[in-house]
Amino acid sequence: MTAGSAAPERDLTTDGAATERDMTASDDGQADSFELDRAAFEAAGRRRRTSDRVRRIGAYATLSLFVVISVGPALYLISPAFRDSVSLFAYPPEWIPRRPTLENYRFLFRNTEYIRWGVNTAVYATGVTLVSLVTNSLAAYAFARLRFPGRKVLFFLILSTLMIPVAAVLAPTYLTVRTIGGWPLIGDWIDLDTYGGLILPSAVSPLGVFMMKQFIETLPGGLYEAAKLDGASEWRIFRKIVLPLLKPALVVLGIFVFMITWASYLWPLVAATGDDYRVLTVGIQSLNGQFVTNWGVMGAAALLTIVPVTIVFLFFQKWFVQASMAGALKQ
Amino acid sequence: MAEVILRQLTKRFGATTAVDDVSLRIPDGELLVLLGPSGCGKSTILRLISGLEDATSGEIAIDGELVNFKDPTERNVAMVFQNYALYPHMSVSKNIAFPLETARMPKPKVRDAVARAAEMLEIGDLLGRLPEQLSGGQRQRVALARAIVRQPLVFLMDEPLSNLDAQLRVQTRLELTALHERLGITTVYVTHDQVEAMTMGRRIAVMQSGRLQQVGAPVDVYRTPATTFVATFMGAPPMNLIDGELRADDGRWQFVREGYSLDVDPAVMGIEPAALQQSAGPVRLGVRPEHLTLAEPAAAGIPGIVQFLEPVGSDLFVSVGVGEHRVQVRMPPDAKAEREDAVRVSFDPARSHIFGSDDRNLRAGLAR
Numbered sequence: 001m002t003a004g005s006a007a008p009e010r011d012l013t014t015d016g017a018a019t020e021r022d023m024t025a026s027d028d029g030q031a032d033s034f035e036l037d038r039a040a041f042e043a044a045g046r047r048r049r050t051s052d053r054v055r056r057i058g059a060y061a062t063l064s065l066f067v068v069i070s071v072g073p074a075l076y077l078i079s080p081a082f083r084d085s086v087s088l089f090a091y092p093p094e095w096i097p098r099r100p101t102l103e104n105y106r107f108l109f110r111n112t113e114y115i116r117w118g119v120n121t122a123v124y125a126t127g128v129t130l131v132s133l134v135t136n137s138l139a140a141y142a143f144a145r146l147r148f149p150g151r152k153v154l155f156f157l158i159l160s161t162l163m164i165p166v167a168a169v170l171a172p173t174y175l176t177v178r179t180i181g182g183w184p185l186i187g188d189w190i191d192l193d194t195y196g197g198l199i200l201p202s203a204v205s206p207l208g209v210f211m212m213k214q215f216i217e218t219l220p221g222g223l224y225e226a227a228k229l230d231g232a233s234e235w236r237i238f239r240k241i242v243l244p245l246l247k248p249a250l251v252v253l254g255i256f257v258f259m260i261t262w263a264s265y266l267w268p269l270v271a272a273t274g275d276d277y278r279v280l281t282v283g284i285q286s287l288n289g290q291f292v293t294n295w296g297v298m299g300a301a302a303l304l305t306i307v308p309v310t311i312v313f314l315f316f317q318k319w320f321v322q323a324s325m326a327g328a329l330k331q
Numbered sequence: 332m333a334e335v336i337l338r339q340l341t342k343r344f345g346a347t348t349a350v351d352d353v354s355l356r357i358p359d360g361e362l363l364v365l366l367g368p369s370g371c372g373k374s375t376i377l378r379l380i381s382g383l384e385d386a387t388s389g390e391i392a393i394d395g396e397l398v399n400f401k402d403p404t405e406r407n408v409a410m411v412f413q414n415y416a417l418y419p420h421m422s423v424s425k426n427i428a429f430p431l432e433t434a435r436m437p438k439p440k441v442r443d444a445v446a447r448a449a450e451m452l453e454i455g456d457l458l459g460r461l462p463e464q465l466s467g468g469q470r471q472r473v474a475l476a477r478a479i480v481r482q483p484l485v486f487l488m489d490e491p492l493s494n495l496d497a498q499l500r501v502q503t504r505l506e507l508t509a510l511h512e513r514l515g516i517t518t519v520y521v522t523h524d525q526v527e528a529m530t531m532g533r534r535i536a537v538m539q540s541g542r543l544q545q546v547g548a549p550v551d552v553y554r555t556p557a558t559t560f561v562a563t564f565m566g567a568p569p570m571n572l573i574d575g576e577l578r579a580d581d582g583r584w585q586f587v588r589e590g591y592s593l594d595v596d597p598a599v600m601g602i603e604p605a606a607l608q609q610s611a612g613p614v615r616l617g618v619r620p621e622h623l624t625l626a627e628p629a630a631a632g633i634p635g636i637v638q639f640l641e642p643v644g645s646d647l648f649v650s651v652g653v654g655e656h657r658v659q660v661r662m663p664p665d666a667k668a669e670r671e672d673a674v675r676v677s678f679d680p681a682r683s684h685i686f687g688s689d690d691r692n693l694r695a696g697l698a699r
Binding site for chain 1: 381383403404408409415416419420429433434481
C-alpha cells in the first residue's frame, strides 16, 4: 500500500522521461501536461508494485526453505512420539498418526530412569547457570573495572580458550575432577558421579566473561566513580551498583547457559557413569539398543526434553528484548 | 571544611600533559572557580583532587594532610558530576543515603540526614522517585543532596550547570552560591562559562593547555588580564588586540602602527619602565570594547572603517576594520554610525594594556 502510493511521488525526480514530456507539453497548456504526467506516474507505480511483489515472493521462498531446514527435524519428532512402533515403519509414511498413543511415554516413565535423568539435568543446568553467573560477572567486573598487572594477557588467555574444542580437554578435565575427588572433604562434593563434578568444569565460561565485560563497559563510568567517591569498596560497588544494573544481561546470559547446559552431552557422558547422575541427553542415547531401537520412545523422550527449555525461553523472552533494547537506547 | 593545597601538580597521559605544574592554594571555605576552554585540564585537576586519577608528580594536600596516596574513598571529598551520575536503579532517597549507608551510619540517623539534605535542596517530595522520572534540574539537586549529605571536607563540582537550560542555569547558579555560603565548605568549581565564573567565584583560576594563566578576584582578572589568552577568553565580545611596535623615541615610549601612534606613559599605564625596555619590539595593544568609543576622523585615535553594526538592544556593537584587525566597540544603543564610515577609535590609555611578544601583560603587579 505505502509502496504504491509513494512511488509516483518519487518518480517525479527519478523518471526522466516523464519530466521531459512535461516540459515540452507545458507550451500547449497546463491541463494536458498534467494528464500526461499522471499516465506516466501510474505506469511507473505499476512497474514498481510488480517488482516489489516478485522480490517479496523470492524472499518468502528463501525464508521458507530455511524454516523447513531448521524446524523440520524438530517437527519430525512429534509424530513418532505419538505412534506405536508398528505404524512407525508403515509405508507410505504416516505423518499424522491414525491412532495416537501415549504408550511411548508410559514406557519411558515405567521402564527407564527418565524422571531421575530429568531431575539430574535440572540440577545440573540450574547449578551451572547460577554458579557461572556469579563467577562470570565477578571476573568480568575485574577485567572491566580493575587495573591490575597482566590484565590484558589474562583476558586474552581466557578468550583464547574459546578456540579449544570441548573434546580436546575432555581427558584432562576428567583426570582433574577424578583427582579432586580423591582429596579429603572437597572430594565428597566434587568427584565423578557427583553434581559438583558435573557442574565444576562449566562453572566459568570465557564467552560469559566476555559478554558481561562488554556489558559492564557500557555502564556510564561516572556511576562507578561516583560510588567510589561515596566511599564504596569495589565489592560494594559490584553488589549495589553494577549487579542491579546488570540484571538484563544476567538474564540473557543465564538463558544461554541454561539452554547450552541442558543440551550438553559430552561431559555428562564421561562424568556420570551410572543412572544416579545421568542426564537426559545421555539417558536418551542409552535407549539406543545395540540391535533394536524403539524410535517412538526415543521421540517421546526427546520431545519431553525440549519442552522445559522452550518454556524457559518463552518465559524470559521479554527480558531478552529488554536487554537488547537497553543497548540500543544507551544515552 | 578544609584547606586544599596543590603544589607543582602535573598529570601526563602518555605524551600529552593535561596538567602542567599547577600550584594553587584554596583557603578553607572558599569557592574557587577553575575556568578554561574544554581540554585545558581543569577537570583533570578535579579528578586529581578526588583521587580518581593519580598525579604524575606534585603534591595534593587536604586539610593539612598529604593525600596523594590515599584512595578516593578515604579522601572525604564529594563530587557533583556533569551528568550527575545518579544511580539509575535507586530511588532518590536511596541515592542520597548511599554514601551514609556505605559509611555504616545507623538507619535512623541516615533517615534524618537524608531528610535534612532533601529539605535544604527542596526535593522532599521527590524522595520516592527514580532518577529517570526527574527533570534535569531535579536530578541536579539530587546529585547535590547526595554530595552534601555526608558533610565532606571538600566539594568538587564538574560543570554542574552545563546540562541545564539557560533559564534554569541562572536560577541554579544563585542557589549554588547561596548553598555554598550556608554550608561554608571549600569548593572547587569547574566551568568553561565565564559568566558562571565571574558571578560565582570569590576567586577564579584561568587555565589554558594545562597551565594556570591567572588567579585572582573575578573583577581583577577581567580588568587586568595577565595574558592575551585571559584577555580574549574573559569577556564577550573579548578584549580587542591590535598589533604594533613598542619604540623609544628620545626617551619617550610609543606604541606605533601604520597611521597611528600612542604615547605610552609608564605612570598612566601602570608599567615599570624596565618592563618597557625589555619588551621593545612587536607588542599588542589590548582594550576592552566597553572602553572604546567612536570619534570623528579628525580626532585622535586609531583610524578605521565601520564594517558592521550589531544592535543587541542594550548596546550597539560596532565592528571597525583597523588594518588586518576587526575591532569591536561597544556604544550606547542610540549611537550614530553607518557602515563604511571613516572613524577614529579612541580610548583612555589608563584602561589599555600592552602585551609583550610572550603574550604577557606588561602591567606591574602581575606576578608570574
